[in-house]
Amino acid sequence: MDRHPGGIIQFDTLLAGITGMTGVHVVPGDQPAVIDCGTQTSAVTVVDALAAAGIAPDDLAWIVLTHVHLDHCGAAGDLARAFPRATVVVHPRGAPHLVDPARLVAGTHALFGRLSPAIGGLAAIPAERIREAADGDLVAISPGRALRVVWTPGHARHHMSLLDEAEGIVFAGDAVGVQLGGGEMYPSIPPPEYDVDAALASLDVLEGLRPARLYVSHFGPVADPAEAIDLGRRAQAAMGDAARRAHREAPGDPGALQVAVDAAWPPAEALRTPDALLRWTAFNWLDNNLLGLQGMAEREERQRA
Numbered sequence: 670m671d672r673h674p675g676g677i678i679q680f681d682t683l684l685a686g687i688t689g690m691t692g693v694h695v696v697p698g699d700q701p702a703v704i705d706c707g708t709q710t711s712a713v714t715v716v717d718a719l720a721a722a723g724i725a726p727d728d729l730a731w732i733v734l735t736h737v738h739l740d741h742c743g744a745a746g747d748l749a750r751a752f753p754r755a756t757v758v759v760h761p762r763g764a765p766h767l768v769d770p771a772r773l774v775a776g777t778h779a780l781f782g783r784l785s786p787a788i789g790g791l792a793a794i795p796a797e798r799i800r801e802a803a804d805g806d807l808v809a810i811s812p813g814r815a816l817r818v819v820w821t822p823g824h825a826r827h828h829m830s831l832l833d834e835a836e837g838i839v840f841a842g843d844a845v846g847v848q849l850g851g852g853e854m855y856p857s858i859p860p861p862e863y864d865v866d867a868a869l870a871s872l873d874v875l876e877g878l879r880p881a882r883l884y885v886s887h888f889g890p891v892a893d894p895a896e897a898i899d900l901g902r903r904a905q906a907a908m909g910d911a912a913r914r915a916h917r918e919a920p921g922d923p924g925a926l927q928v929a930v931d932a933a934w935p936p937a938e939a940l941r942t943p944d945a946l947l948r949w950t951a952f953n954w955l956d957n958n959l960l961g962l963q964g965m966a967e968r969e970e971r972q973r974a
């Protein structure tokens with residue numbers, strides 16, 4: 670557990686026992702919040718970490734989810750039971766999946782195949798425990814401190830970031846990218862909803878917030894927020910363009926897509942250490958990026974037709 674400026678507590682959910690894959694953040698106050706909560710298989714780790722951070726079962730006020738992918742929301746149902754006064758804050762498009770997780774869980778398990786047991790599912794959350802967050806909503810933490818909801822679609826249509834206005838801290842979920850094992854920031858572009866145009870617009874919004882500090886879910890604070898956002902933008906623009914071009918020239922050819930995307934934005938820097946490569950490949954995230962780009966190109970073609 671790491672304590673950061675502004676009282677932010679960051680801890681590791683130890684996804685599949687691997688350090689530095691998926692982090693969770695706590696914003697302290699009269700009404701403390703946890704931002705994202707990891708997979709269901711990490712629920713015990715997360716509950717224990719919150720207890721170690723001094724948050725008693727009746728204390729946690731908010732479980733804020735940047736988006737409803739299971740590496741961010743899988744433990745939310747278990748947490749809602751362990752912290753019975755907490756309200757789950759989520760984008761309106763995400764809320765139905767928390768009330769009835771069957772389709773989300775089935776789709777995720779279809780994508781991850783034999784890795785699915787390491788991810789787990791999601792326990793349903795009663796609708797009355799959920800607050801659907803509009804863009805600009807405030808989540809009250811203590812007098813003078815709130816988290817502002819900033820919708821940042823792209824990674825998923827329902828992705829949102831959180832701005833700790835008092836401290837100038839942004840929690841960007843997966844909107845900027847992923848920085849693992851000492852590697853460089855590199856985009857996270859999963860199926861089924863990735864949309865590069867929306868992602869780039871969201872990065873402009875995040876840049877406009879001028880964050881003093883920026884946390885990504887995978888993993889931790891970035892050294893220079895403006896530089897990280899700019900890198901995420903250039904990488905996603907290059908990869909999105911390459912995917913569209915490859916789809917025009919060789920539709921449905923995954924090999925051509927991979928060659929084009931890797932040439933447009935070589936992943937070598939992101940993967941330059943064995944630690945980074947281990948984490949990028951443990952859950953097929955590199956392959957999923959290609960699936961996300963391919964899905965986007967196919968969706969755009971259907972919309973043109």
Ligand SMILES: [Zn+2]
Nearest residue numbers: 738740843886
């Ligand atoms: Zn993620």
